[in-house]
Amino acid sequence: MLTQAPKGTKDVLPTESGRWQVIEATMRDACARAGYREVRTPVFEHTELFLRGVGDTTDIVQKEMYTFLDKGDRSVTLKPEGTAGVVRMVLEHKLYAEAMPLKLYYLNCPNFRYEKPQSGRYREFHQFGVEAFGAPEATVDAEQIALAWRLLLGLGMEGLALHINSIGCPACRPVYHEKLRQFLSARLDTLCDTCKDRFARNPMRILDCKSPDCQRQLQGAPSILDCLCEGCQTHFDKLQAALTAMDIPFSVDPGIVRGLDYYTKTVFEIITDTGSGPLTLCGGGRYDGLVEQLGGPSLPGVGFGMGMERVLMVMESQGILPEDPGAVDVFVCTLGEAALLPGLALTHQLRQAGIRADADHMARSLKAQFKYADKCGAKYVAVLGEDELQAGVVTLRNMATREEQKIPLADVAKAIHL
RNA sequence: GUGGGUAUAGUUCAGCGGUUAGAGCGUCAGAUUGUGGCUCUGAAUGUCGUGGGUUCGAUUCCCACUACCCACCCCA
DSSP: OOOOOOTTOOOOOTTTHHHHHHHHHHHHHHHHHTTOEEOOOOSEEEHHHHHHHTOTTSHHHHHOOEEEEOTTSOEEEEOSSSHHHHHHHHHHTTGGGSSSSEEEEEEEEEEEOOOOOBTTBOSEEEEEEEEEESOOSHHHHHHHHHHHHHHHHHTTOOSEEEEEEEOOOTTTHHHHHHHHHHHHHTTGGGSOHHHHHHHHHOGGGGGGOOOHHHHHHTTTOOOGGGTOOHHHHHHHHHHHHHHHHTTOOOEEOTTOOOSOTTOEEEEEEEEEEOSSSEEEEEEEEEOTTHHHHTTSOSOOEEEEEEEHHHHHHHHHHTTOOOOOOOSOSEEEEEOSHHHHHHHHHHHHHHHHTTOOEEEOSSOOOHHHHHHHHHHTTOSEEEEEOHHHHHHTEEEEEETTTOOEEEEEGGGHHHHOOO
16 A cells, blocks of 8 residues: 555545534534524634634644645644634624624534544544624523533433633733732642643643642642632623523533633533543633734634534444445346346436435346345345336335335336335 | 554454464355345455564564554643
């Protein structure tokens, strides 16, 4: 073999694409019912968009971006997340001048991060995401959380947990940062190197550290929730009331911080346990300052991203993947040269009638054609041999019941009941 | 970027310092010359990951490289 798929990428095989289509359809439907409309943005953007949008202190920007110079010496980057591109699109086309809120979603959108791949982590992965602009109220946050939650439940998932938090706004977060620094300053020496760095740049990220040592030092640390300003506190209270009103179970987890710099107020994650540890299926939050930061008007926003591969992975582990629908519903078996073209014509006629149909293209024995029909998932087999040709009929066999009947060539489509 | 494991048929995996490298599943065919799933019989398919070393001899032992899997970091 000349080469193989690049590290961290994955082919979707013909037996697997049906699963993708099912969850894609479920996502489209959930969005359509909530008034979200689809958008598609480019796979690559100018690098500066992510430097300013995602935040140049984040790991994503610092070490995970696929950045390169194009032939015109422009620095471009394969998008590492979905929100920045959508915000750019909203600004470029002045969509903020239209009716608010502006509710958008993107589906099966490829994202790229240069990381070491492992279970549930790819270098090219796909996200479903929604964004809503212009609405400052917590009901939008809650609506999106509900959309994600019901969607995953609707796919049949169990064992999901919704964690929410508020990380404040530019008014109250610095107050918390200062409190946290004061708390940690005495123990700075015992923190891991990464966290020493975080101490200066973004101390809240230390809460995210998985190191047992750092976690031990954090015992008794002040909580952001005790430092929220009045506006953020009200927003967070309303969010919880809205979730409760929609009967969405949640837990407040002050440890959720998120790795993207643009979040304000609401952050949330939907996680599940895979047996080898928790896995985040969906993560998002509010980003009231992002649009302005990218040179637009002051426009609040909220959104989430959901990992397509992770959704499929969890469905597989829970045994709830949709069945492969097979290739066709009707297979036309032909016997002998004389039946070949009439068989082709019949297949064509069935296809015109909207029926998934195929015929033998390998001049195989009837037995082999039946085996192939079975493997294709055919519900019916239409046999066209010498006898049938003379009578102008086919022998139509229901593969499940084994019943056979002679059907005039012109009436085959009507006799198919799927 | 750090650490651990693995690499043999399409696939899942056995195996051994020594003739011709095996099995299950899958594929194809026959048993049934016009009928699938089950059963039985048979057949095809391998640079034993790549390169080097040790050796009379290496798929087997050693080293390097590469790829894949897993964990850390981080995240969808």
